[in-house]
Amino acid sequence: MKFSLAEASANAAETDYLIAGFVAVSAAVLAVVFGLMLFYVVRYRHNSPIDRGQIAERSFRFEVSWTAATLLIFFGLFIWGSIMYVRLYLPPSNALKIYVVAKQWMWKAEHAGGQREIDTLHVPVNKPVELVMTSQDVIHDFFVPAFRVKRDVLPGQYETLWFRADEVGTYHLFCSQLCGTGHAAMIGSVVVLSDPDYAKWLAQNGTSDTLAQDGKQLFIRYGCSGCHNDHGTVRAPSLVGLYGSPVPLSNGTTVTADDRYIRDSILQPRSRIVASYAPVMPSFQGVISEGDLLKLVAYIESLGSENPP
């Protein structure tokens, strides 16, 4: 039994301050509302002989200022909450990237070094960690109360979430979007390890191949290398140096080649064609699983970027 929640991430304490701010302002408003209500109903009960004096003045000025003052205070809290949210939305560029695939009813995590785990996520302390998440079936939600972070995990697209754990320990991981019968069983834990322990964990759970190396084999097996090779750019653009760089499209716009763009281009190649190329690539929708997609993305990422950050 406990009535407090661990603050185990960089933004946990600030989220708590924000919530405490709301509690304080709400308590003040409630004190005024309940206080006035109780005071009036006692003082002006029907059989009280107290002199009511003249009719209460309809002071619109009082009404407007009372409302405006409250709104202003809450507006301050709105701005504070929004700034924190924007920060939570944009992961730092040096974040350690871990891929998460959710399915009814388990969490699968794939580390860059090829380590895999189910319903557990090992992360190093004091390092920003970015999760790239997708679902194989329905909508799930990745929620770690101790980190004060939460994000829906949707099928058919990547959602990202980042945090920086700053306390070593084991914390609850909950699915917080109803996903069917096993929803309440879709819980796991996030294990925050010190740097040496994390290195040890990586070494013990390492496989022969990293995620990118697996991806390279898939790149050949699915036939991608037939066109996207390093030797010619006749039928398809080379993918070397693609990741993170701007891509001019045939419709005149430009997109950044991030995880989402690469995934979409594998599944729906005709939706965004690179300028000066013919739309000849077939769709791999339904052919490549979410797990293999992550490996391909990791491989393409490993081919480097022209504009390193």
Add this chain to the structure above:
Amino acid sequence: MSQTAALNERIASPLGRPSYLADGVTLKSWLLTTDHKRIAILYMISITVFFFLGGSAAALIRYNLIVPEGMLRSAETYDRLFTMHGVIMVWFFLVPAVPVTIGNFVLPLMIGAHDLAFPKINLLSWYLFIAGGALALYALFAGGVDTGWTFYAPLSTDYAEGNVVLLVTGIFVSGFSSIATGLNFIVTIHRLRAPGMTWYRMPIFLWSLYSTSVIMVLATPVLAITLLLLAFERIFHVGVFDPRIGGDPLLFQHMFWFYSHPAVYIMILPGLGVVSEIIPAFSGKELFGYKFVAWCSIAIAVIGFFVWGHHMFVAGQSLYASVVFSMLSYFVAVPSAIKVFNWLGTLHKGYIRFDAPMLYALGFIGLFTMGGLTGLFLAALAADVHLHDTYFVVAHFHYIMVGGMVSAYFGALHYWWPKISGRIYPDMIARAAALLMFLGFNLTFFPQFILGYLGMPRRYHSYPPEFQVLHVLSSAGATILAVAYLMPLFYLTWSLFRGAGAPANPWDAKGLEWQTPSPPFTANFAVTPVVTEGPYAYPTPGTSQPHV
């Protein structure tokens, strides 16, 4: 109906006309009636049945959560229970409770009309409601549905077992009942006001019914379209929401909340209206800031259409959308805050009596304020990231929906009961029920705020053991709440047979509905009344002594 028949023999209208209750005693005279008052009774009986069905599901939910592993062995059963609770309470109790049931009875009386503008459509509304309700109940009891009342895709369209299509058909059909009633109310308020009943002489309850009706007419069709698309995808595998077949799951959430957020105001606006009637009546004083309160109803209805995205801050909508929806959500809180302020202003220098309706209204002010303030926590983006989809949200909307709206419904029922039934209920026991409801409610739902902050997610059949103490407290509160809800069922029924006859105006309240006999005769008014003053023309404090 035999109860009513027995009652009829003893009711004789003071003017020698039969009361609406005595005007025909056959089953047919009830089932084919076009009298708005009788239709209100039909609704009242139906929603009472729905309320106790939805309440029983809630009781089983709280029973399950007493122990961490779940008292009910199966998660399937638990998921079906909370879906049943949500669907019944939202669409078959809260939406029709105050607007359709109480509104049907008092709206024509309040404007001095003989009936609604379209009495036959009014009866049709009830039949649509019953048809939709019967379909939904069949779907819920013959197998059930486990998607929750929100039917998020693609869970509902492609993965969930059960009678999803049948259930959404039931909701779809009952939606037409809402639309027809909304239209009927709008036309009635525009066309059938008594001479001298200008817009600013209308009681606030009518302003809130008008706003509610506008939302019903505009938002319910969007729900109908959403549910239709859902059924299409489920039956014919047309890719609308499921990304595997080319759909977009966020589209479902946008469409669903475009209805369901305004629907929150369908449920709460009439409650705000009821409280704005009860507070002046039992303070013996004019409503403070009448025009502010009236226009706040309209403002809530309008702004309420632009905040649906605040349900989706962690769902994957764009950053900019989230910031804008968050800001708009603060604006919708303003008119609600103004109303609370004006109720307090009305109490000031009043002659306050503590009859049961007033206790419900005072309880409403407190609980609605708490529900509103905790809504502001959830409207703040970073706070919502932590609190979203936890018990904090559950507690927040139950403070508005149960602490607010159900209190308002019971307040309205106790306020107009003498008019509806022609009988006086036992006062002390009614006050005791009101107090018990307030205490039981807080014990049930306050611990859930803490549970939510600690990270307990919604819709969990089982949970980690550290949450147990708070869950047990909540379940204990639910027991008290259940007793408090059963009490009116008994003493109000008792009053039908044994209660003293009610005078025309038992509360010394203003308003045209109190100028007809209790219960009114079928045509409401012998002569169409002429209105010469505002709705709350109580004696001004300091000028004369009112009644004691």
